[in-house]
Amino acid sequence: MAQMNMVKALNTALDEALREDGDVVLMGQDIGRDEGVFRVTEGLLDTYGKNRVIDTPLAEGAIIGGAIGMALYGMKPVAEMQFSGFAFQAFHQVENHLSRFRNRTRGFFRLGMVMRMPYGGGIRAIEHHSESREAYYAHTPGLQMVIPSTPRNARALLRSAIRSPDPVIFFEPKAVYRAFREEVPDEPETMPIGKSQVVQEGSDVTLIAYGAMMRPTLAAAEKLAEDGVKAEVIDLLTVSPMDTETIAVSVQKTGRAVVIHEGPRTCGIGAEVVARIVETSLLYLEAPVKRVTGYDIQFPYFAREDVYLPDAGRIARAAHEVVKF
Amino acid sequence: MSRKNIRLKEKVERLVILDKTGKANEALDPKLDDELSLYLYKLMVQSRVLDERMINLQRTGKMGTYAPCRGQEATACGATPAMDKDDWIAPAYREVGSFIHRGWPMESLIFFWGGYEEGCVPAKGSNHLPFAVPIATQCLHAMGISWGMKVKGESDAVLCYIGDGGTSEGDFHEALNFAGVYKLPLVMFVVNNHWAISIPREMQTASPTIAQKAVAYGFDGIQVDGNDILGCYAAVNEAANKARSGGGPTLIEAVTYRMMFHTTADDPKKYRSEDEVKKWEKLDPITRYEKYLTTRGTLSRNVQEDVKAEAVKLVAEAVERYELHREVDPVECFDFTYEEMPPELAEQREDFIRVLDEAGVKRGPRGHYLLP
Numbered sequence: 123m124a125q126m127n128m129v130k131a132l133n134t135a136l137d138e139a140l141r142e143d144g145d146v147v148l149m150g151q152d153i154g155r156d157e158g159v160f161r162v163t164e165g166l167l168d169t170y171g172k173n174r175v176i177d178t179p180l181a182e183g184a185i186i187g188g189a190i191g192m193a194l195y196g197m198k199p200v201a202e203m204q205f206s207g208f209a210f211q212a213f214h215q216v217e218n219h220l221s222r223f224r225n226r227t228r229g230f231f232r233l234g235m236v237m238r239m240p241y242g243g244g245i246r247a248i249e250h251h252s253e254s255r256e257a258y259y260a261h262t263p264g265l266q267m268v269i270p271s272t273p274r275n276a277r278a279l280l281r282s283a284i285r286s287p288d289p290v291i292f293f294e295p296k297a298v299y300r301a302f303r304e305e306v307p308d309e310p311e312t313m314p315i316g317k318s319q320v321v322q323e324g325s326d327v328t329l330i331a332y333g334a335m336m337r338p339t340l341a342a343a344e345k346l347a348e349d350g351v352k353a354e355v356i357d358l359l360t361v362s363p364m365d366t367e368t369i370a371v372s373v374q375k376t377g378r379a380v381v382i383h384e385g386p387r388t389c390g391i392g393a394e395v396v397a398r399i400v401e402t403s404l405l406y407l408e409a410p411v412k413r414v415t416g417y418d419i420q421f422p423y424f425a426r427e428d429v430y431l432p433d434a435g436r437i438a439r440a441a442h443e444v445v446k447f
Numbered sequence: 448m449s450r451k452n453i454r455l456k457e458k459v460e461r462l463v464i465l466d467k468t469g470k471a472n473e474a475l476d477p478k479l480d481d482e483l484s485l486y487l488y489k490l491m492v493q494s495r496v497l498d499e500r501m502i503n504l505q506r507t508g509k510m511g512t513y514a515p516c517r518g519q520e521a522t523a524c525g526a527t528p529a530m531d532k533d534d535w536i537a538p539a540y541r542e543v544g545s546f547i548h549r550g551w552p553m554e555s556l557i558f559f560w561g562g563y564e565e566g567c568v569p570a571k572g573s574n575h576l577p578f579a580v581p582i583a584t585q586c587l588h589a590m591g592i593s594w595g596m597k598v599k600g601e602s603d604a605v606l607c608y609i610g611d612g613g614t615s616e617g618d619f620h621e622a623l624n625f626a627g628v629y630k631l632p633l634v635m636f637v638v639n640n641h642w643a644i645s646i647p648r649e650m651q652t653a654s655p656t657i658a659q660k661a662v663a664y665g666f667d668g669i670q671v672d673g674n675d676i677l678g679c680y681a682a683v684n685e686a687a688n689k690a691r692s693g694g695g696p697t698l699i700e701a702v703t704y705r706m707m708f709h710t711t712a713d714d715p716k717k718y719r720s721e722d723e724v725k726k727w728e729k730l731d732p733i734t735r736y737e738k739y740l741t742t743r744g745t746l747s748r749n750v751q752e753d754v755k756a757e758a759v760k761l762v763a764e765a766v767e768r769y770e771l772h773r774e775v776d777p778v779e780c781f782d783f784t785y786e787e788m789p790p791e792l793a794e795q796r797e798d799f800i801r802v803l804d805e806a807g808v809k810r811g812p813r814g815h816y817l818l819p
Contacts, residue, residue: 147598173598179628184587184621191591194576195535197598215618218581219588225783226567227577232786264784287786316789363789 125303131273132162132238132294135280136200138310140170143198146284149176149185150202159204160240160299186212186237190219193233193289200284203239206293207250212237213258220289221264236283236290241269242334242384243431244297246424253421254333254385259291260362260394266315267362269293271336273304275359278313286315295334318365320372324352327441328372330395331382332358335432339382342437349438351445361391369395370402377408378444382437387415409447412440457662461670464677467730469738477681481745483528487676488740489754490524491733494544496758497553500766501560505711509770510561516541518674518706521732522638523608524548525679526701530606530634530687533574537589537607540578541638545608549575553765563775564783583609583616586635590622593631593690604632604690606683612643614660615651623698627664632690634683635698638673640705645718661698673703674732677739704730776815777803 126134139146152159154167154177167175178185182203189199203209209216216237223231243252259267268283268290270276276294283290321336322343331339336357343353354372358365373379379399381392392413399411414432422430464475479487498517504510516523524544527536538545546556550570559566559578567577579585589607596603613619614637626633637657641648654660661668669686671678679701686697704727708715715724740746781788781796788796809817 176598179624181617181621181624183618184590184625187584187587187618187621188591188594188625191588191593192595192598193591194588195592195595195599197595214581215584215587218584224785226564227783228564228568228779229783230568266785363785363791366791 123305123307126273126306127300127303128270128273128276128294129160129162129299131277131304131306132280133164133166134306135277135284136163136166137169138281139200139284140166140174143284145197146200147174147176147192147197148200148202149178149189151178151180151185151204153177153202158202160296162202162294182208182212183215186220187215189235189237190215190223190233193235194223194231198234198284200236200238203237205251206239206241206255207253209237209239216259216265216291217262221262224288225264232287233289234287236280236292238280238292238294240296240299241293242295242297243421243427244334246427249423252424252427254383254416256291256293256361257385257390260391264289265362266290266360267293268315268360269295269333270359271295271298271333271357274306274311275313275357277306278311279315279359281310282312282315285312290315293333297334298337301337313359316360316363316365318356318358318360318368320354320368321357322353322355324354324376326352326376327378327380327445328354328356328369328376329380329382329437329441330356330358330369332361332391333384335382335384338432338434339437341434342441345434345438346441349442351441353441358391364394364398366398366402369398373399373403374406377406378447379411380414380437380440380444381411382414382432384416384431386418387413388418390415409444412444414440455662457665457667459656459659459662459668459670462678462682463672463675464681465672465675465735465739467735469735469742471677471739475681477677477684479677479680484740484743484745485750487524487528487680488736488746489758490528490544490548491520491676491736492754493547493758493761494520494524495733496755496762497547497556497765498543500762501557502707502711504557504766505560510557512710512712513560514541514710515707516543518727518731519638519640519703520544521676521679521736522636522673522701522703525676526606526608526636526683529680529683530604533603534687535589535592535603535605536575537585537592537605538576538578539582539585539608539610539613539638540580541610542608546575549573551575552768553762554769557765557769558773561769563773565775583613583618585609586613586618586622589635590626590631590633593626593633594629597629597631602691604634604687606634606636606687608636608638610643611637611639611641611648611651611657612646613637614657623660623664623696626696627666630693630695633696634686634690635696636683637698637700639700639702640673642705642709642715642719644709644713647719656700658698658700664696664698666696666698668698668700670700670702673701674730674735676732676736703732774811774813774815775818777818778816
């Protein structure tokens with residue numbers, strides 16, 4: 123067992139994948155000599171060489187389109203977008219091909235590739251470095267949208283993502299990258315994609331979050347406990363395909379729910395969670411479900427980002443409203 | 448201080464082997480053996496017969512919108528056969544002869560244009576991608592495949608098709624740029640048929656040629672007469688050999704003409720002159736090659752008739768398989784989205800089945816639902 127932060131945990135997963143499978147290649151801007159702008163690929167160029175850890179010219183579309191070509195050829199590319207805010211220059215390849223090749227060819231071509239990228243706010247970055255647009259990808263059939271929240275689940279989920287026969291959009295909460303350390307087992311570990319986790323049990327209200335929002339959500343659960351409210355906390359882990367069952371079982375137990383995410387509210391992941399709660403558990407509800415999310419505005423420049431991002435106070439306030447309803 | 452011309456090492460050439468009258472340049476003629484020479488002819492004839500038949504199927508309501516390839520047969524029928532079996536092909540959507548050459552059943556094309564995904568399932572071992580509809584996006588896949596070959600140390604190459612309109616897209620340029628940087632075994636074959644729906648070639652780029660764009664990416668470009676099948680074959684053969692031996696990419700511009708509409712859904716009279724079309728009619732690639740083969744003594748009137756009759760028969764059989772033997776279960780829509788079906792999708796599938804049952808949709812002998 124070793125204590126590590128999320129950057130090191132992701133690095134470990136990439137190292138393991140490169141070692142275990144000769145078809146795995148990493149590609150992206152500045153991932154080789156510079157070891158990634160967040161150092162996620164540290165040491166990998168030296169170990170595996172420039173045919174496995176490939177620095178690319180600066181073109182997101184060509185990185186993803188090229189990775190699709192490699193995957194068509196039977197390889198398992200893990201492509202890094204330097205920031206999710208720049209991935210839109212590759213979005214046409216994601217929508218037109220990454221999500222469709224399996225269906226279009228009735229399963230003849232399978233694109234087992236990963237598109238990993240840091241997302242979300244909280245690091246005082248300039249514009250285009252802070253958005254949370256997981257809903258775009260979750261809205262596209264054929265993709266799997268995965269967002270880890272801790273070093274241990276980041277390592278396990280990235281391993282699973284690389285092994286998946288279907289494409290995975292892998293959002294890394296950059297605010298969590300170096301925020302804390304966690305025990306990560308020495309032996310390689312995987313986690314199922316498409317499954318959420320109850321990370322804290324409780325009976326009064328279900329808090330549903332993922333990624334960087336897990337920390338303020340857990341902090342809110344602590345505050346609530348001090349006020350005598352027992353919150354159950356679900357970490358979605360995979361945003362799409364969504365694990366409806368874990369949500370339904372919890373909400374049917376607590377009768378109350380709050381959904382939390384950084385991205386804008388309208389048509390966000392929270393809207394889908396609420397719809398599924400309504401479809402599966404309406405008659406168990408004791409109160410309307412609340413959403414604590416980013417507002418329907420563009421992500422503010424960083425001088426104002428702290429007030430934009432949902433925090434433990436906002437989450438606890440919403441939970442109290444739901445409990446008191 | 449100084450100011451002088453920068454000397455570039457990349458070259459841009461123009462290649463014509465068969466002139467307008469079908470006379471070959473003796474020095475440039477690849478002198479293909481009779482079997483291959485005749486095969487290329489058959490491929491062009493089959494491509495044209497299938498093309499004509501698909502227009503007819505669309506006109507009679509048996510197929511959807513279709514983008515024909517009449518007039519530009521020499522491009523796909525010359526280029527794809529110039530590649531080795533282990534090489535990969537990334538088409539756009541007008542390369543009928545390329546699909547046929549790589550063993551895709553003719554009905555695959557009819558299925559695709561008829562609205563069935565089944566038309567995109569590659570023939571096994573064909574190393575040939577399906578149709579790419581969003582313009583130029585296939586350039587990056589072709590580049591990526593060639594990148595994979597290079598990473599894996601394989602000495603194969605990739606042939607990518609794109610039209611003149613597609614050269615305005617970023618994906619085309621990004622593919623060439625990456626291919627140049629990594630010296631990838633990529634043959635980028637631009638079928639310049641002069642028209643992107645209603646927009647003429649001159650409105651896509653201010654460059655006098657498309658071939659010259661190669662220079663900016665650090666490799667050679669070559670323009671060929673796209674109605675000269677020997678020119679197309681020779682240029683691709685040379686570029687593929689160069690690519691396989693580590694010489695990097697080549698950009699080929701094949702200058703031809705889209706004789707028909709863009710698709711069955713538009714009327715070219717709106718945007719181009721009849722005179723222009725008539726001029727190109729005289730440059731027909733099949734007629735030109737017939738003259739060459741006849742002069743060579745490879746093609747007699749009898750063989751010509753046999754080739755046509757065989758093409759008509761093959762196409763008729765393909766149409767029959769399309770019309771009589773298609774059994775497509777609508778429920779299959781759900782089955783290829785993921786390797787493992789997520790529970791939510793499985794529920795939607797069950798619901799869809801209930802909808803079909805309630806609507807009284809009939810089932811076939813395999814228990815599958817029959818499309819109305």
